[in-house]
Amino acid sequence: GDSVTQMEGPVTLSEEAFLTINCTYTATGYPSLFWYVQYPGEGLQLLLKATKADDKGSNKGFEATYRKETTSFHLEKGSVQVSDSAVYFCALGMDSSYKLIFGSGTRLLVRP
Amino acid sequence: NAGVTQTPKFQVLKTGQSMTLQCAQDMNHNSMYWYRQDPGMGLRLIYYSASEGTTDKGEVPNGYNVSRLNKREFSLRLESAAPSQTSVYFCASRPGTVSPNTGELFFGEGSRLTVL
Numbered sequence: 083g084d085s086v087t088q089m090e091g092p093v094t095l096s097e098e099a100f101l102t103i104n105c106t107y108t109a110t111g112y113p114s115l116f117w118y119v120q121y122p123g124e125g126l127q128l129l130l131k132a133t134k135a136d137d138k139g140s141n142k143g144f145e146a147t148y149r150k151e152t153t154s155f156h157l158e159k160g161s162v163q164v165s166d167s168a169v170y171f172c173a174l175g176m177d178s179s180y181k182l183i184f185g186s187g188t189r190l191l192v193r194p
Numbered sequence: 195n196a197g198v199t200q201t202p203k204f205q206v207l208k209t210g211q212s213m214t215l216q217c218a219q220d221m222n223h224n225s226m227y228w229y230r231q232d233p234g235m236g237l238r239l240i241y242y243s244a245s246e247g248t249t250d251k252g253e254v255p256n257g258y259n260v261s262r263l264n265k266r267e268f269s270l271r272l273e274s275a276a277p278s279q280t281s282v283y284f285c286a287s288r289p290g291t292v293s294p295n296t297g298e299l300f301f302g303e304g305s306r307l308t309v310l
Binding site: 126127131184 | 225227229234238239242252286298299300303304
């Protein structure tokens with residue numbers, strides 16, 4: 083079945099470091115891909131999305147490119163801040179289904 | 195702007211007790227969802243409602259029931275709580291019934307349930 087695999091965390095970085103969080107997916111068809119972020123004590127909120135191959139989603143300095151050939155949607159940011167400390171979830175959705183399938187989440191901790 | 199509102203935020207139950215988690219959204223969304231979040235397992239879909247009057251099982255429906263009371267409200271009921279149902283529960287909604295999976299999910303703040 084359809085699934086999402088994320089890199090295990092936690093990821094610990096110093097402020098201003100470069101961030102990559104890997105996400106790969108398995109799907110029969112052409113899914114839409116999402117990154118959600120969960121700050122401590124809060125629900126998830128959409129960070130960015132891409133709905134077709136080669137699309138790049140971007141928001142708040144974060145970017146991810148939908149790579150059909152490698153079935154990947156890696157999240158990147160050039161210079162992280164302490165305020166980026168959160169749990170990041172990769173997710174996919176198929177047009178044939180109302181379900182959104184989430185990865186297990188990756189915790190990011192940014193130290194001053 | 196309220197968005198998605200869940201109640202209660204915290205609850206402690208004894209094994210075998212029943213309870214209902216309430217969820218309401220004020221964004222006129224068609225689809226609503228219940229997820230549970232457990233350490234190392236991400237979010238798992240319990241039940242969802244694609245539109246008013248319909249409900250469907252997700253990945254982990256056993257031990258739960260749902261009611262889509264109207265377009266705004268979607269409740270989750272535990273008839274006989276078990277320790278394995280200790281978790282954080284999230285309600286979510288999204289706008290459309292057309293191309294449903296390109297639309298954004300809006301989440302509530304979560305309900306932390308402990309079953310002793």
